Amino acid sequence: MSTFWDPLRQRTPARIGLDRAGDAARTRHVLESAEALALARDAVHGSLDVDRLGGELRALGLGEPVHVPSAAPDRATYLSRPDLGRRPADVPELAPADLTLVVADGLSAEATARHAAGVLAALLPELPGALTVGPPVIATQARVALADHVGAAQGARLGLVVIGERPGLSAHDSLGAYLTWAPAPGTADSARNCVSNIRRPHGLGHADAARTLARLIAGARRIEATGVQLKDTSGLLTDE
Amino acid sequence: MRYSHTLRDRTYTFDGLVELLAKATPNRSGDRLAGCAAESDAERVAARWALADVPLTTFLTDPVVPPEDDNITRLIWDTHDGDAFAPVRHHTVGELRDWLLDTAAGPDAATRLSALAPGLTPEMVAAVSKLMRNQDLVSVAAATSVTTAFRTTLGLPGRLATRLQPNHPADDPAGVAGAVLDGLLLGAGDAVIGVNPASDNPRTVRDLLHLLDDIRTRYEIPVQSSVLTHVTTTIDLIGQGAPVDLPFQSIAGTQRANDGFGVTPAMLAEANDAARGLGRGSVGDNVLYFETGQGAALSADGHRGTGGRPVDQQTLEARAYGLARVFDPLIVNTVVGFIGPEYLYDGKQIVRAGLEDHFCGKLLGLPMGVDVCYTTHAEADQDDMDTLLLLLTAAGCTFVITVPGADDVMLGYQSTSFHDVLTTRRITGTRPAPEFETWLAGLGMLDGAGRVRAVDPAESPLRELTAKAGA
Numbered sequence: 001m002s003t004f005w006d007p008l009r010q011r012t013p014a015r016i017g018l019d020r021a022g023d024a025a026r027t028r029h030v031l032e033s034a035e036a037l038a039l040a041r042d043a044v045h046g047s048l049d050v051d052r053l054g055g056e057l058r059a060l061g062l063g064e065p066v067h068v069p070s071a072a073p074d075r076a077t078y079l080s081r082p083d084l085g086r087r088p089a090d091v092p093e094l095a096p097a098d099l100t101l102v103v104a105d106g107l108s109a110e111a112t113a114r115h116a117a118g119v120l121a122a123l124l125p126e127l128p129g130a131l132t133v134g135p136p137v138i139a140t141q142a143r144v145a146l147a148d149h150v151g152a153a154q155g156a157r158l159g160l161v162v163i164g165e166r167p168g169l170s171a172h173d174s175l176g177a178y179l180t181w182a183p184a185p186g187t188a189d190s191a192r193n194c195v196s197n198i199r200r201p202h203g204l205g206h207a208d209a210a211r212t213l214a215r216l217i218a219g220a221r222r223i224e225a226t227g228v229q230l231k232d233t234s235g236l237l238t239d240e
Numbered sequence: 241m242r243y244s245h246t247l248r249d250r251t252y253t254f255d256g257l258v259e260l261l262a263k264a265t266p267n268r269s270g271d272r273l274a275g276c277a278a279e280s281d282a283e284r285v286a287a288r289w290a291l292a293d294v295p296l297t298t299f300l301t302d303p304v305v306p307p308e309d310d311n312i313t314r315l316i317w318d319t320h321d322g323d324a325f326a327p328v329r330h331h332t333v334g335e336l337r338d339w340l341l342d343t344a345a346g347p348d349a350a351t352r353l354s355a356l357a358p359g360l361t362p363e364m365v366a367a368v369s370k371l372m373r374n375q376d377l378v379s380v381a382a383a384t385s386v387t388t389a390f391r392t393t394l395g396l397p398g399r400l401a402t403r404l405q406p407n408h409p410a411d412d413p414a415g416v417a418g419a420v421l422d423g424l425l426l427g428a429g430d431a432v433i434g435v436n437p438a439s440d441n442p443r444t445v446r447d448l449l450h451l452l453d454d455i456r457t458r459y460e461i462p463v464q465s466s467v468l469t470h471v472t473t474t475i476d477l478i479g480q481g482a483p484v485d486l487p488f489q490s491i492a493g494t495q496r497a498n499d500g501f502g503v504t505p506a507m508l509a510e511a512n513d514a515a516r517g518l519g520r521g522s523v524g525d526n527v528l529y530f531e532t533g534q535g536a537a538l539s540a541d542g543h544r545g546t547g548g549r550p551v552d553q554q555t556l557e558a559r560a561y562g563l564a565r566v567f568d569p570l571i572v573n574t575v576v577g578f579i580g581p582e583y584l585y586d587g588k589q590i591v592r593a594g595l596e597d598h599f600c601g602k603l604l605g606l607p608m609g610v611d612v613c614y615t616t617h618a619e620a621d622q623d624d625m626d627t628l629l630l631l632l633t634a635a636g637c638t639f640v641i642t643v644p645g646a647d648d649v650m651l652g653y654q655s656t657s658f659h660d661v662l663t664t665r666r667i668t669g670t671r672p673a674p675e676f677e678t679w680l681a682g683l684g685m686l687d688g689a690g691r692v693r694a695v696d697p698a699e700s701p702l703r704e705l706t707a708k709a710g711a
Contacts, residue, residue: 017422081273
């Protein structure tokens with residue numbers, strides 16, 4: 001077997017240099033691609049173990065976690081109707097808090113199950129003591145904007161959503177975190193800041209993600225805004 | 241105007257052309273999301289019966305999107321050619337389907353269909369497609385011929401070209417060059433070698449333009465390159481002397497959606513003039529590269545038409561072709577499964593939409609290609625892509641997108657691979673663009689039957705291709 005492609009594979013994750021069987025790719029390459037797609041699709045269609053995650057989030061000491069299903073009743077509806085995933089079936093009654101915390105399944109419940117509690121556990125000690133944090137909300141069949149409803153109900157200054165990102169062939173368990181100042185229904189995506197690709201070992205680690213989020217939260221409180229005006233000046237966001 | 245049709249003992253009514261077109265559209269998630277889809281199969285077929293009786297001249301007086309609000313409608317109406325329309329002027333939508341199939345099966349089909357193109361509006365073509373089965377869409381598209389050229393000639397009968405898409409998540413030059421080499425060794429790139437940059441930084445774009453142009457000139461490859469960034473960035477780079485072959489732009493079918501992309505027809509005209517002015521083509525001067533896709537207008541909240549009603553995504557897609565054809569582009573492609581399951585839910589919807597888009601674009605006179613693709617959250621897999629690729633090749637598709645192993649590691653979706661096109665070319669007896677084929681043969685890369693040989697890359701004349709990029 002030729003080693004010609006080895007140095008180039010150090011420079012790109014692309015599937016270059018696949019050996020041929022006739023004009024097609026050889027069996028092992030076809031199975032490698034099928035395996036990556038299968039893992040991604042299972043992640044898309046997997047459901048979040050709410051009880052288990054609830055136990056992990058309870059341990060954060062922020063109060064009893066609250067489960068909020070979206071208006072999408074099942075996965076098929078969720079995938080074809082993003083508008084339903086953006087709003088809760090019922091808006092919960094929650095005590096006021098400065099920071100709304102929403103843990104959502106998004107497009108990869110596996111990512112949420114693996115990384116959400118770890119990132120939040122690393123984040124909480126980094127937050128200023130004066131900031132009140134609401135009880136963790138576990139949102140299922142949910143998209144990012146669902147948290148705007150929760151945040152508005154809590155009268156929150158800031159909304160933080162951690163959510164499973166759309167699985168790709170190279171990563172199916174990558175978590176994203178979205179920060180929104182003065183969350184309210186109808187907030188534009190451009191008014192949020194995002195920290196993406198939180199996963200181990202090839203993405204952003206929990207501690208690094210938590211530090212970046214803490215800086216963004218501090219910055220958002222200083223300028224009372226999120227979105228394009230707010231940049232992470234540590235370089236972590238741009239250098240990842 | 242109200243339309244109605246009675247099925248058995250139930251009468252279905254449709255309040256205007258916008259609702260009629262939407263309700264007649266084959267089922268797809270994007271129209272449900274927009275709230276304009278038929279509510280039952282019976283309503284859908286009733287709408288098709290009613291649509292079949294609509295005179296084509298209705299589309300010249302009854303706008304789907306009001307011209308006072310929308311520069312695309314004005315452009316479509318201003319460029320309509322009444323003389324070319326004459327052969328079908330007195331027909332209904334249903335009669336147009338029959339005329340197209342008769343013509344496709346008769347003598348001089350390509351000539352007659354090409355002559356008709358300027359006489360058809362996007363809405364007429366979208367309407368008739370809704371009455372056509374997949375087989376009809378393939379049949380008429382296969383009889384239609386659209387030829388364009390820059391350094392290769394595209395769209396000739398019996399040819400299937402490819403865009404070689406060597407994307408890299410961090411625009412690493414050696415990584416990009418490695419994927420270019422992989423594609424060239426597998427006979428890809430004759431439509432364009434085109435990179436979607438991860439960064440919009442003009443310096444990054446310029447570096448990629450130089451990387452591709454250096455490879456092309458070093459190996460004297462008859463291909464064109466493109467770095468797919470916003471058209472205004474490309475216009476600026478042309479001004480700075482960067483080696484631009486094909487300016488690129490994503491476009492959609494309404495003014496509002498194009499506003500969302502930050503693009504106007506005037507910008508496209510400026511890019512067209514600027515790139516043509518460079519005189520870099522050797523066998524032709526078609527220079528623009530457009531991408532479109534069903535759902536683009538809805539995702540930009542630019543999908544409403546007459547009376548504020550949502551227009552179905554397939555009609556809006558055809559309107560984007562009405563904009564594209566004004567500029568005589570080298571290539572247009574619809575990224576049919578890229579946008580996700582909220583617009584095209586599964587393999588069946590993606591296959592249907594790919595055939596519709598290809599048919600509509602080609603009938604309107606465009607050099608139509610397709611990104612045969614899907615995302616991990618759609619109900620689709622590589623089997624569906626095989627099906628669509630073979631159908632499109634039978635339909636005479638100008639080009640398809642190819643990426644290493646069908647896996648785009650920058651944009652995060654799955655398309656078709658270099659290997660897929662080798663297989664399809666052999667099954668269907670199609671070949672690369674002639675200039676590129678001659679180059680492949682000159683380097684000894686083809687066997688006696690004109691097929692791309694399996695070679696040890698270390699023995700290939702291209703083996704040093706990536707060295708300059710730092711690999």
